[in-house]
Amino acid sequence: MSTNEGLENIQEQIVALLPRLRRFARNLVRNPHDADDVVQIAVERALLRQDQWRSDARLDSWLFKILRNAWIDEVRSRGRQAKIFMPEEHGEHVGEASMEREIDRWTAETALTRLPEDQRLAVSLVLIEGLSYKDAAEVLEVPIGTLTSRLARGREALQGMLRLPEGDVS
Amino acid sequence: MTISDETLMAYADGEADAATRASIETAMRDDPEIARRVALHRAMRETMQGAFATVIEEPVPERLIAAARGYARPATATAHSAVADLAGARNAANRKLEGSAARRWQPAALAACLLLGLSTGYLTWHGSGTLIEAKADGLIAGAALADALSSQLSNDRSAGLVAVTGLSFRNKAGAYCRTFLLSADAAWGLACRDRTRWKINALAQAANDTNNANFRTAESALPAPIRAAVEALIEGEPLDQNAEVAARRAGWATTTAH
Numbered sequence: 001m002s003t004n005e006g007l008e009n010i011q012e013q014i015v016a017l018l019p020r021l022r023r024f025a026r027n028l029v030r031n032p033h034d035a036d037d038v039v040q041i042a043v044e045r046a047l048l049r050q051d052q053w054r055s056d057a058r059l060d061s062w063l064f065k066i067l068r069n070a071w072i073d074e075v076r077s078r079g080r081q082a083k084i085f086m087p088e089e090h091g092e093h094v095g096e097a098s099m100e101r102e103i104d105r106w107t108a109e110t111a112l113t114r115l116p117e118d119q120r121l122a123v124s125l126v127l128i129e130g131l132s133y134k135d136a137a138e139v140l141e142v143p144i145g146t147l148t149s150r151l152a153r154g155r156e157a158l159q160g161m162l163r164l165p166e167g168d169v170s
Numbered sequence: 171m172t173i174s175d176e177t178l179m180a181y182a183d184g185e186a187d188a189a190t191r192a193s194i195e196t197a198m199r200d201d202p203e204i205a206r207r208v209a210l211h212r213a214m215r216e217t218m219q220g221a222f223a224t225v226i227e228e229p230v231p232e233r234l235i236a237a238a239r240g241y242a243r244p245a246t247a248t249a250h251s252a253v254a255d256l257a258g259a260r261n262a263a264n265r266k267l268e269g270s271a272a273r274r275w276q277p278a279a280l281a282a283c284l285l286l287g288l289s290t291g292y293l294t295w296h297g298s299g300t301l302i303e304a305k306a307d308g309l310i311a312g313a314a315l316a317d318a319l320s321s322q323l324s325n326d327r328s329a330g331l332v333a334v335t336g337l338s339f340r341n342k343a344g345a346y347c348r349t350f351l352l353s354a355d356a357a358w359g360l361a362c363r364d365r366t367r368w369k370i371n372a373l374a375q376a377a378n379d380t381n382n383a384n385f386r387t388a389e390s391a392l393p394a395p396i397r398a399a400v401e402a403l404i405e406g407e408p409l410d411q412n413a414e415v416a417a418r419r420a421g422w423a424t425t426t427a428h
Contacts, residue, residue, distance in 0.1 A: 127218035
C-alpha cells in the first residue's frame with residue numbers, strides 16, 4: 001500500500017467512525033454543537049498525528065482517546081467547565097414509572113448524565129461503544145482495575161436509577 | 171460460593187477468562203441468585219447500548235467530514251463562527267447575497283477564505299458535482315468547469331455561466347493556469363492545464379458579495395490564498411486577450427518558454 005492510499009484509507013476510516021465519535025462526545029459535552037466542536041478538534045489532531053497510530057491498535061480506541069484529551073484541553077482552555085454536561089432537569093422522572101422491559105433511550109441517557117464523570121466515561125466506552133476493558137482503560141489512561149471499579153460503580157448507580165425488571169441488586 | 175459482583179459483571183461483558191467463565195456457569199446452575207445477578211448485568215448492557223442511539227442516525231455535519239478528510243480550518247479558530255466549512259461558507263455567502271447589498275470585503279470574508287491542500291483525499295462538493303471531480307492525484311475540473319476554462323475568455327460575463335474565468339497566465343513549466351469563480355458557490359479557484367485536464371491547484375471560499383459588477387475586477391477581489399497561489403506559480407505577465415485567444419485556439423496545450 002502506498003503512503004497515499006494509507007492516508008486516504010485512514011481518512012475514510014475516520015469518516016466512517018464519525019457517528020460514534022459524535023456519540024461519545026455527547027457523553028462528554030451535553031450541548032451538541034460543543035460536542036461536535038470537540039469531535040472536529042480531535043479529528044484534526046488525529047490527522048496530524050496519524051503516524052502515531054499503530055495499525056494493530058483499534059482506530060476507534062485511539063480516536064476516543066484523542067477526543068477525550070481534546071475535551072480536557074478544551075475545558076481547560078476555554079474555561080467552559082460550567083457548561084460541560086449539566087444534568088438535565090427531567091431527571092426527576094427516572095424510576096417513577098414501572099420500567100418493565102422497555103426502558104426508553106431517553107431515560108437511559110438521563111440516568112447516564114447523572115453519573116460522576118469517571119463512571120460515565122467507563123460506562124460509555126464499555127457499554128455504549130463496546131470497547132473491551134483493556135481498550136477502555138487505555139482510552140481513559142487508567143489501570144484496568146480502576147476502569148473495572150468505575151464501571152461497576154457506574155452500573156450500580158444506573159441500576160438504582162433505572163430499576164431494571166429483574167429486581168434489586170442484592 | 172461467593173462471587174464478587176465485579177467478577178459477574180466481567181463475565182456478563184465477555185471479559186472473564188475461560189476458568190472463571192466455567193466456574194461462574196457452574197455457579198449459575200446451582201444458584202439462581204447468581205444467575206439473576208448476571209442477567210441484571212446483561213440487561214444493563216442492553217439498555218445502555220440504546221443510549222444516544224439517535225446520534226448515530228443523525229447526518230454527520232459536513233464540517234466534520236471535511237475535517238476528517240483534512241480540508242477544514244482548525245476548529246479552535248472557528249468553533250462558533252457561522253462559517254465552519256465550505257458548505258457553511260457557501261450558505262453564508264448566499265445569505266449575504268440575499269440579505270445585504272454590501273459589496274465591500276469584510277474582515278470576516280478574509281477569515282472565511284479557505285485554502286485547501288489538494289494533494290490527497292478528495293472533496294465532496296455538494297451541489298456542484300460536475301464542477302469539481304476527485305481523482306487519485308487530486309482534484310480536477312469536472313466537465314462543466316473544464317468546458318468553461320477551455321472555452322471562455324476572461325472578459326466573458328454572459329449570464330448563466332457556471333464559472334467565470336479571471337486571470338490567465340503561464341506557470342514556470344509553461345502550462346496555462348487560470349483563476350475562476352464558481353458562480354453558485356462564491357468560491358475562487360486556480361486551475362492549471364495538465365495534459366487534457368484542468369487540475370485544481372487551489373480553492374478558496376470568499377464570503378463576499380459576488381455580483382457581476384464585482385468580479386469584473388477579478389484581481390482586486392481575488393481571495394488572498396488564491397492570489398498567493400498565483401504569485402507562487404506565475405511566470406511572466408498574465409495573458410492579454412490576444413494571447414488568451416491564441417491559447418484557446420491551441421487547446422491550452424503547454425508551450426515551451428517564449
